[in-house]
Amino acid sequence: xxxxxxxxxxxxxxxxxxxxxxxxxxxxxxxxxxxxxxxxxxxxxxxxxxxxxxxxxxxxxxxxxxxxxxxxxxxxxxxxxxxxxxxxxxxxxxx
Amino acid sequence: xxxxxxxxxxxxxxxxxxxxxxxxxxxxxxxxxxxxxxxxxxxxxxxxxxxxxxxxxxxxxxxxxxxxxxxxxxxxxxxxxxxxxxxxxxxxxxxxxxxxxxxxxxxxxxxxxxxxxxxxxxxxxxxxxxxxxxxxxxxxxxxxxxxxxxxxxxxxxxxxxxxxxxxxxxxxxxxxxxxxxxxxxxxxxxxxxxxxxxxxxxxxxxxxxxxxxxxxxxxxxxxxxxxxxxxxxxxxxxxxxxxxxxxxxxxxxxxxxxxxxxxxxxxxxxxxxxxxxxxxxxxxxxxxxxxxxxxxxxxxxxxxxxxxxxxxxxxxxxxxxxxxxxxxxxxxxxxxxxxxxxxxxxxxxxxxxxxxxxxxxxxxxxxxxxxxxxxxxxxxxxxxxxxxxxxxxxxxxxxxxxxxxxxxxxxxxxxxxxxxxxxxxxxxxxxxxxxxxxxxxxxxxxxxxxxxxxxxxxxxxxxxxxxxxxxxxxxxxxxxxxxxxxxxxxx
Numbered sequence: 001x002x003x004x005x006x007x008x009x010x011x012x013x014x015x016x017x018x019x020x021x022x023x024x025x026x027x028x029x030x031x032x033x034x035x036x037x038x039x040x041x042x043x044x045x046x047x048x049x050x051x052x053x054x055x056x057x058x059x060x061x062x063x064x065x066x067x068x069x070x071x072x073x074x075x076x077x078x079x080x081x082x083x084x085x086x087x088x089x090x091x092x093x094x095x
Numbered sequence: 096x097x098x099x100x101x102x103x104x105x106x107x108x109x110x111x112x113x114x115x116x117x118x119x120x121x122x123x124x125x126x127x128x129x130x131x132x133x134x135x136x137x138x139x140x141x142x143x144x145x146x147x148x149x150x151x152x153x154x155x156x157x158x159x160x161x162x163x164x165x166x167x168x169x170x171x172x173x174x175x176x177x178x179x180x181x182x183x184x185x186x187x188x189x190x191x192x193x194x195x196x197x198x199x200x201x202x203x204x205x206x207x208x209x210x211x212x213x214x215x216x217x218x219x220x221x222x223x224x225x226x227x228x229x230x231x232x233x234x235x236x237x238x239x240x241x242x243x244x245x246x247x248x249x250x251x252x253x254x255x256x257x258x259x260x261x262x263x264x265x266x267x268x269x270x271x272x273x274x275x276x277x278x279x280x281x282x283x284x285x286x287x288x289x290x291x292x293x294x295x296x297x298x299x300x301x302x303x304x305x306x307x308x309x310x311x312x313x314x315x316x317x318x319x320x321x322x323x324x325x326x327x328x329x330x331x332x333x334x335x336x337x338x339x340x341x342x343x344x345x346x347x348x349x350x351x352x353x354x355x356x357x358x359x360x361x362x363x364x365x366x367x368x369x370x371x372x373x374x375x376x377x378x379x380x381x382x383x384x385x386x387x388x389x390x391x392x393x394x395x396x397x398x399x400x401x402x403x404x405x406x407x408x409x410x411x412x413x414x415x416x417x418x419x420x421x422x423x424x425x426x427x428x429x430x431x432x433x434x435x436x437x438x439x440x441x442x443x444x445x446x447x448x449x450x451x452x453x454x455x456x457x458x459x460x461x462x463x464x465x466x467x468x469x470x471x472x473x474x475x476x477x478x479x480x481x482x483x484x485x486x487x488x489x490x491x492x493x494x495x496x497x498x499x500x501x502x503x504x505x506x507x508x509x510x511x512x513x514x515x516x517x518x519x520x521x522x523x524x525x526x527x528x529x530x531x532x533x534x535x536x537x538x539x540x541x542x543x544x545x546x547x548x549x550x551x552x553x554x555x556x557x558x559x560x561x562x563x564x565x566x567x568x569x570x571x572x573x574x575x576x577x578x579x580x581x582x583x584x585x586x
Contacts, residue, residue: 008459015418015462016425016439017455018447027459030517034460037518038407038473044480051478052485055295055534055559060338075197079429090427093438 001039003031099124100265104169104322107268111158111168118158118168122151122212125170129214129266135586137236138261140175141183141216150212157210166329167210172267174258175216176223177203177313178302182213186304187231188221190424190449192431200302201334202271202313209329214267218257221451222421223278223306226523228256229510230453238286238507239264239582243548246585249507252282258316259286263582269317269326273303275310276409277503277527280539283316284502284552287541287580289323289569290316294560295534296341299334307416308339310409310531320540320569324348327562343560351563352570357391361568362495366402367526369504375545376501383499383542383553386575387568397491397498401483405529406521408484411464411477412532417454418461424449456517485533488556497564500526502539502552530556538565542576550580 005024008031012019019027073086082089099121102110110116126144133139147170154168178184178196185191199207207213221230227250228235238251238260251260255272259282262270272279274292283290291314298313305311315326328348334340363384368377384394426432426445433444450458464473491498504525513520530537536559539552553572557564 003463007463011459011463011466013443014466015455015458016422016442016446017450017458018440018443019455027456030456031460031463034410034517035463038410041404041407041411041476041480044401044404044476044483046476046479046483049479049482051475052481052532054339055485056341058296058339058341061335063335072197076428078197079192079194081192081426081430081432088428091434091438091441 001032001035003028003035100128102268103318104268104325105319107169108166112163114158118151118154118212119148121168122147122170125214125267132264132266132586135237136239136260136264136266137234138218138257138264138266139172139215140187140218140233140257143182143213143215146182147212147214150207154210154212164208164210165325166206168212169210169268170212170214171206172214172217172258172261172270173203174255174271174273175219176273176304177271178304179203179213179216182216184216184304185232186222187219187233188449188451188454189232190430190446192429194429196302198302201299201336202303202330205332206271206329217261217270220254220256221454222304222417223254223273223275224417224453224457225253226277226281226520227510227513228253230451232451235510236260237586239586240286240507240549241582241585247509249509250285252285252507254278255282255316259283259288259290262286262288262316262318264586269315269322271313271330272316273311273313274531275306275413276531277524279314279316280502280527280537280552280554281523283539284541284550285507287550287578288316288318289320289538289540290314291323291327291538291562291565292530292536293327293331293562294536296339297331297343299337299340301334301336305420307413308420309416310413320538320566320573321349321352323538324352324566346563348562348566351566354567354570355390356387356568356571359392359497359564359567360395360495361387361392362395362397362491362498364397364399364402364491364498364500366399367500369525372501372504376504376551379543379551379553380499380501383572386572387499390571390575395495397495399487399491399529401480401487402529404480405484405532406525408477408480409528409532410460410521411473412481414457414461415465415474416461418458418465421454421458481532484529488533488535492558497568498556499568500554500556502526502554506545506547506549506551526554535559536562536565538569540569540572540576541578542572543578544580
């Protein structure tokens, strides 16, 4: 499995990480090496094997669909890079 | 007065209860030691001396009134991965900026509820991604251990490198840590300390900064096996705020430490004899077998045939889950924002500036293996390989009660020695990662010094929910090894 510069460009975009043009080639080489090492998993016969979910049999617990928290606007906004009048201030997202 | 910072947690708790010293005196001793040492060791990334003294004074009052909790007055360090209310928590990543939680993680809350005192936040690899603590935004901590005759700085391991360095250099009585692929046990082995990762689901993940949710598990690093049992008891227990938290009672693990191994069957997995493992580690492993035999355990050869697939499976599962978990860092609601000329550029600039190189690499691997058309070939296959690895363990546990292995294929290494090749760095976790994939408990106990004077650890892996076996065997190894070496103080 060879990871190309274009693959890296696409994956970087999907990951929302800006990668400069001169980093594409080294990253492609690193990812090719790592993915090549991972390929050995293809040797394992996994026919009829269930994917693992948990070591201890446990069913996901259900809870009542009720409000148990809230009225903490100050706490929610406490770490906001930008906020105003009780709202997060974010860049324009609709053109 | 003797140096209070040298006490074990158990010893300090005894001294506090018998009023030989106060928590304020004990806490001040640690604050002074941190003040004197931390510029060199870089174990703490946030120091909270005022808060510590306040908590210590409250502990002294509770001790005086006969209302002492299980950890009353004991000063501890907290890995920077645990959200601590009002105290900056960044998982040592730039992307979290000056993030200061408005809530407390369940694990740390349980420690404070039992009277523990917080000294500060401990260094770690960024988002716990690393085996050498080199990826921290605050720079790496130093291992208090050095090779004989050398003044080269060694890594305390990772990702819980700050926790391990702080415990080994007596900058706290014990510390919280976390383990996704070996991040408690490997640093413990590199620093001559004890570290245990419990069964997945034993400790709540609420308020822990997430890395790979199906693998992450809290646990302590401590000076002795008994101390690690005391801390683990306090950290574990069911929590409705974590849907994977197990509704299981927490046993009295401290009692198991000195119970001995008479009649226990200990499995030796042949696949853990890997190429290129130093003779000293092989010899220590054999020594461990002899120690347990001499104490009445029966030794059984077992096979875990899918061991070699554990690391490649891990490097699909962990990055895939990380790429999903770390999608939340978009610079909108918290953390550092880097503004661009449109929304996508703002996201990309924020994440490019905020995440370090190793985190970016893993996020891209994760995104790649989860991208359209690849899910079945990578993530689903890796989860099936996990089932095979768990089946290996279940088969082995039909003929034994616990497994004995080395913790790591080497002793602590110097910074930069393995940085060139990511796969070489990943191989450090070869003996520890299997327990994460299978969700099993594992403990690392210091057992000897190598020829260069560096500590080496032995690992005990138990059945699901059988931490007791880890503590029994760990306690027996500790007793037989009589490991009392401490690093020569150079810092």
